[in-house]
Amino acid sequence: MSEGAHTPTPIGAPVRRFPLRPHQLVSDITPTADVFVLAPIGVPRVDVAAWRLEVAGLVERPLTLSFDDILQFPKQELRAFHQCAGDPRRPTFATRRITNVIWGGIDLARVLAGVTIKPGASLLWASGLDHGEYAGQTVDAYVKDVPLDEAISDAFLAYELNGAPLSAEHGFPLRLVMPGYYGTNSVKWLSRLELADGRPQGLFTTKLYNDPVPPSAEQPAGGSRPVWRTAPESVIVSPQPGQQLSDDEVQIWGWAWAHRSVRQVEVTIDGGRTWRIATLGQPSQRSWQRFHLSWIPEESGPAVLMSRATDLNGEVQPQENARNAIYNVTVDVVAKKGEG
Numbered sequence: 462m463s464e465g466a467h468t469p470t471p472i473g474a475p476v477r478r479f480p481l482r483p484h485q486l487v488s489d490i491t492p493t494a495d496v497f498v499l500a501p502i503g504v505p506r507v508d509v510a511a512w513r514l515e516v517a518g519l520v521e522r523p524l525t526l527s528f529d530d531i532l533q534f535p536k537q538e539l540r541a542f543h544q545c546a547g548d549p550r551r552p553t554f555a556t557r558r559i560t561n562v563i564w565g566g567i568d569l570a571r572v573l574a575g576v577t578i579k580p581g582a583s584l585l586w587a588s589g590l591d592h593g594e595y596a597g598q599t600v601d602a603y604v605k606d607v608p609l610d611e612a613i614s615d616a617f618l619a620y621e622l623n624g625a626p627l628s629a630e631h632g633f634p635l636r637l638v639m640p641g642y643y644g645t646n647s648v649k650w651l652s653r654l655e656l657a658d659g660r661p662q663g664l665f666t667t668k669l670y671n672d673p674v675p676p677s678a679e680q681p682a683g684g685s686r687p688v689w690r691t692a693p694e695s696v697i698v699s700p701q702p703g704q705q706l707s708d709d710e711v712q713i714w715g716w717a718w719a720h721r722s723v724r725q726v727e728v729t730i731d732g733g734r735t736w737r738i739a740t741l742g743q744p745s746q747r748s749w750q751r752f753h754l755s756w757i758p759e760e761s762g763p764a765v766l767m768s769r770a771t772d773l774n775g776e777v778q779p780q781e782n783a784r785n786a787i788y789n790v791t792v793d794v795v796a797k798k799g800e801g
């Protein structure tokens with residue numbers, strides 16, 4: 462590789478696109494055209510022949526890989542939910558930007574096997590090629606970090622989405638995917654991985670994407686926590702808001718997900734007074750899980766349906782004021798039987 466001056470990658474216009482509402486999440490695998498796009502700094506136009514991935518930092522043997530080098534590893538697939546945490550400045554606002562996709566690429570561990578990690582490395586930094594203006598500030602790269610141990614066991618380098626090459630918007634030619642983590646950690650247009658012993662000091666790991674943690678006995682002044690592992694969450698897909706139901710049996714169904722899968726979903730048909738345990742499917746790899754509950758409406762009038770997920774650690778979806786707050790659907794029941 463030539464060591465010439467670094468020409469900044471040309472950047473196209475920013476894109477923010479969120480096509481689907483919860484009741485539109487009808488397929489298990491979200492079609493690529495319906496996958497949200499978050500490129501707030503802009504979409505880099507990468508010349509794949511000149512593109513390189515550097516692996517550096519606390520390693521004995523730094524690496525520089527071309528796209529052809531990446532393609533030499535046998536291709537793997539990863540089914541995983543893909544969720545945007547929402548505006549980092551509004552951590553308690555639920556946006557429900559959720560999809561479920563199939564990534565094609567390789568486990569990060571395949572690449573790290575070649576570098577020999579030095580003692581003390583605890584975080585993996587990932588840099589994207591986008592640069593420009595974000596929230597009134599100038600940034601020269603999108604840089605994120607994730608815990609190294611979990612990156613070694615879980616992280617994926619993706620060059621395909623749902624069986625087709627990654628589009629420019631989704632991170633061409635290569636992106637990081639941290640399954641079970643909020644989408645912000647899955648750095649697109651990946652150019653550099655660095656193993657480090659502390660957090661990077663950029664905008665996206667300091668001022669942004671750190672949730673406030675309330676004061677506690679251990680931390681009297683309170684603190685902050687990186688937006689990493691996905692909190693338990695669920696949405697009802699059907700029935701949809703405003704739908705008219707009769708008193709025939711209906712299937713209430715939807716999706717539930719969490720960092721390391723959901724162990725229980727409960728559904729209420731009376732606005733939260735009583736909860737019933739829904740039937741819950743197993744995740745395929747790191748995908749979301751389908752839940753369903755059959756219900757025979759009895760009384761005419763509006764009914765408020767909600768679902769709430771519990772993850773493997775026993776953490777339950779909160780009612781409100783949270784990114785993963787419970788979603789509700791009001792339906793209109795018109796009963797035929799037993800009415801005058």
Ligand SMILES: Nc1nc2c(c(=O)[nH]1)N[C@H]1C(S)=C(S)[C@@H](COP(=O)(O)O)O[C@H]1N2
Nearest residue numbers: 497498499545589603631644645647648649
């Ligand atoms: N380089 C880079 N990677 C990025 C971002 C970004 O702005 N720049 N946005 C992140 C955020 S906030 C999300 S939610 C996901 C969105 O991925 P998608 O557009 O492919 O759906 O990419 C993440 N990776």
Ligand SMILES: [Mo]
Nearest residue numbers: 545546547645
């Ligand atoms: Mo996001």
